[in-house]
Amino acid sequence: MAETTTNGHAQSVVGTRTVRPDGVDKVTGRARFGADFNLPGQLIGRVLRSPHPHARIVSIDTSKAEALPGVKAVITRADFADQPSEFIPAGEMMMNYKDVVRNVMAREKALYEGHAVAAVAATSAAVARRACKLIDVQYEVLPHVIDAVEAMQPGAPLLHDDLFTVGVEPRPDKPSNVAKKIEIKQGDIEAGFQKADLVIEREFKTAPVHQGYIEPHAALATVSEDGTAEVWCSTQGHFIVRAHCARLLGLDIGKVRVTASEIGGGFGGKTVVYLEPLALALSKKAKRPVKMVMSREEVFKASGPTSGATVRVKMGATKDGKFVAATAELKYQAGAFQGSPVQPGVMCAFAPYDIEHVYVVGYDVVSNRPKVAAYRAPGAPISEYAVESVVDEIAKKLDIDPIDLRMQNAAREGTKAAYGPKFGPIGLEETLNAVKKTEHWNAPLRKWQGRGVASGFWFNIGGETCVSLTVNEDGTVSLVAGTPDIGGLRASLAAVAADELGVPFDKVRPIIGDTGSLGFNFLTGGSRSAFSGSMAIVEAAKQIKADLCARACKMWEAKPEQVEFSDGAVRPLGALAEKAKPMTIADFARVAGKTGGPIGGVGRINAQGAGPSFGTHLVDLEVDPETGRATILRYTVAQDAGRALHPAYVEGQYQGGAVQGIGWALNEEYIYGADGKLQNAGFLDYRMPVASDVPMIDTVLVEVANPKHPYGVRGVGETPIVPPLGAIANAMENATGIRFTELPMSPPKVLKALKEKGLNKA
């Protein structure tokens, strides 16, 4: 059972649907997002981008641009020192600084259409545009390759002549586009397949998709003559921005102060830097603040969509439905530089199931498209789409109910995951049962309607976190957290602080502090901010409670065992109660100065113990055989939150992730021409779900407490995007009889498949 008591009393705020403290500013337009900041005297920065998907940069002549009136600075590769090879965590993936400096500003080569080649700062956007046109770049255009499988072929255009595949023995002596090969194995695959009565093998293909945040990247930077710098930017991790910028610009970390603006969506795509180092370099040269905002076209062409991939899955089961062996081969695009999420893809692929013999191999492949950035549960939606599709086929062929089949093979507490460790308490079975109990599961279906189910999970992470709680003179509490709030975090953290200290919710004022206000915080991602933040608040509150008890002891001349903190006050126990009255937080606040000074606590932790969150999705859809369009009729998400700090925002994560999955499954894809250029770099043709595309998304909050968190919390943000691809593909099969092994299942593709089977009539 999830923990519902704090300090021995029932929680009164945690678990309720409070109005978020930052809400009024957001519904009035007052909240300041990345592009809403301005500084006096600021210049407008603009990037010149490569029109070629692959080209050597022979020379860059910026003289005409520099001479244009109104242009105050121009930067190129010459303005960034090269970086030695060093891997760093970038959200939930790893990046190499040598690659980061090249992605931020191309050096030897332009490696994708849209790659930054130069940048200018000018007195207006119009002058900046004109200046970019005056920069003369000489390119030696090279052949390009985009698809991962094509990039792996011998003779494919080579992106990096110093990239040698890691993970292959013996180490290759020729460079290639394969950065890494990784494998996990358990048991004996050959023996396992011998035991199978049924073996299904399928190959699947997915296209790159973008995180689709509505707010483009934006940054405003100002550098002083003494090397101190300030940055305002829309980011999921301002401490990471600080670290990257300090490194790339050669500044002391302590001299860079980054303020995270409100962020208009990230989903992993804002865990890296694009504009910030450029704005700083321009500001350093121009000696004025520089503001840069990406256009929507630039977001599509020059930020980091996730991998397109080819995945082959083979599974064996006994005729009773027991999975005995499973293997998969994953080939993921990394984009221009290594670092696709193929590793988590490999680890997640079969993780929801207890399978004795498993072998998964994955390849990280570079190609001439933007460098991949994280996208919500990076790597998992792709591999689990493939696996859940095959599981569905097994269910059909063995005539076993698809939920029963998953239940029979479900990972439970104590199951050894294919990637090594045993699971602690987990909620996969609970979500399967929850779905089976819904009215949705039994609702009747008509012709051309189909139902699909799929499960999935994400590991979730903890990480370095620092949160401060300060009691103000009037007893109100200031909470400063360091992980940008992308969807209700402040409400959840304030609820925890309110219950921990026994103060009313509206007396807790949460803000996201800048990098100068707190110790290091890892970024918002990995479904970690509520999990880690709440853990840090419990720590900070402990410090405050201990401090207040100590002060009370001094004031009442008592021993520590004669006082305790409960129900919002320090209370005298036993005989002491006759001569001392309880003192609330507000009472102490009034005499704080006289009893030792300001009252506060700081939780500084590297949060461990993140528990995985499992989910099961159920979807009904209807296919129009004359157009190939699939309409989602009904959708249910059941997912384990451990303990929902704020149920409405947990539901919001379930619903939002499901709809992103719907878009990924049915319509979203990067469409490249033969020239390697993106053909649909706008919201009209990169078609994300709109309100009329989807129904209400029903949610079931499952709570299997995570024993490693004081309240039982599990991160929930990423798991919701993992099951939809498989669930929708399974529903499509159910509706049409056709197994779609390529995403998206967009109307033209569906119609073509229907026509091939002579089914395209109502």
Add this chain to the structure above:
Amino acid sequence: MAKHHIQAQVNGDEVEFLCETEETLLDVLRDTLNMTGSKEGCSSGDCGACSVMLDGRLVCSCLVLGCEVGGRRIETIEGMAQGEKLHPLQQRFLEHAALQCGICTPGVLVASKALLERNSNPTETEVRYWLAGNLCRCTGYDKIVTAVMDTAAAMRKG
């Protein structure tokens, strides 16, 4: 080319400004009038984050030129609350948690207000189709639709 001198009405106030021919109403609102409540998501009229009312009609301000609005009446998100009193839509969006990151929220609220002024009893389908021009990537639209319909019901009760 000389700038245009424009006088118009924004949220009931008379304003005047200079703008270049190519500047959109969105540019003018955000950069000249310092009203950053309307957001730029795409500049091509596809996302609705810049939604405003122009002479009582719902438009994408990125598709209107600044020099086109002389003598006309503009209503933005900044004018939706009445002093300290939030519009019922704003209040219910908060109560229903109909926003996560909040970037689409100003546009969605302006569009929703326009809907309820035309149709005080919309069906779920009508709400969804009316809001089809407002992209949201965080919420999946569920709580937005619930909040709009709940507001409609409350406003009907008076």
Add this chain to the structure above:
Amino acid sequence: MARVVLVGNLAQLTGGVTEFELSVTSVKQLFEQLTELYPAIGRHLDDGIAVAIDGQIYQDSLLEPIRPDSEVFLLPQIAGGSTSR
């Protein structure tokens, strides 16, 4: 003696040996002993490794205790942790 298993590509740095019995009481000691046995692995233990002790995954937690009967897995990191190296 704790049972230690290497998952994924780490085995390549130990010539294919994936399982060890080691007498260690913390993650820090474990890393030190492994590096003594296989120097090539040392660099990889600094960054990019998650450690699962009796089923619980830890990232960047050098001081985490390991019991004599613990089962420990070394996995590729899901990331998390400071960049200040």
